[in-house]
Amino acid sequence: MDVQQLRQRLEHEPQSIAARLQASHIVAAKQKVELALSWQDAAANHVIITQNSPFYPPLLKQIDDAPTVLFCKGDIDILVAPSVAIVGSRDASRNGLQQAYDFAAQMAGLGIVVISGMAAGIDGAAHQGSLAAGGRTLGVLGTGVEQVYPKRHRNLFRDVIDSGCLVSEFWPDVKPFSGNFPKRNRIISGLALGTLVIEARRKSGSLITARLASEQGREVFALPGSLLAGDHQGCHDLIKNGAKLVENIADIVEELPPLLRAHLESLAIEPHLAKEDSSELPFKSLLASVGYETTAIDVVVANSGIALDLVLEQLLELELQGLVAAVPGGYVRLKRS
The missing domain is CATH 1.20.5 (Single alpha-helices involved in coiled-coils or other helix-helix interfaces)
Structure with a gap:
């Protein structure tokens, strides 16, 4: 023919x-x-939720492009619980990972569900911090719920399913595709009362989540950082454009809805929560010489006025107590949990 x-x-x-x-x-x-x-x-923990289901998250339903169906693996009760999202760099610094872990743990202690995207870096640290504190966490995927990505998070996927829930709008067997990850960010922000951004560069995908949160009428929080490195430029830009600068968990709690805030304040949330009490810190002179960004050993010696051999001895003890960490090029100070 x-x-x-x-x-x-x-x-x-x-x-x-x-x-x-x-x-x-x-x-x-x-x-x-x-x-x-x-x-x-x-399986009993495999659930498909449509917008007509009583378990469909009410906050998510409010956004313009809410997904018509959610594939869930885990405890779907947390989909209607008060939650805050934590997002940030995949290639995070040691200090950034610690901050994500600590903020998530403190939120878990208040009964707030921690939401993130199960990615490497800040996402993973946030999920781990919540779980370590006995909290519940919600992982929003850019793949199907039967796909473990990244592979290094295989154990984390299992733990989140056991103590929280994995959620995706994609069919269960959908494999990783770069275009799906920005798309899932609207679900992360849409599920949460607010989004905290930790350590994000100017072109970070986390800024997409922050922008979506703002467009959805949700709170946006950002952690400031050093001006000497580019790791926090995205966070600084968010603060310039109206995001709330966050130093501790109380900065987040005071922006949450009044009824929820009243409940959390009844748990003795104070403005100074998560700040260090310097009177209780060991080797205060030496510790004050170590910054939250990498500090070379010779700088520590010069600033503290302590002999090198004693500096090394005290740094080792501080490291064992979780107050500092050895990193390439020197040491960084860690927030106390």
């Missing part, structure tokens, strides 16, 4: 061809639905 004959045949059979195409799409859609229902029936 040549091109002309084919064109003539198409002109005479438009309805039958359209009908066949429609029928094939219907069959494919039905097969997809059957696969989804089979996945849900495979």
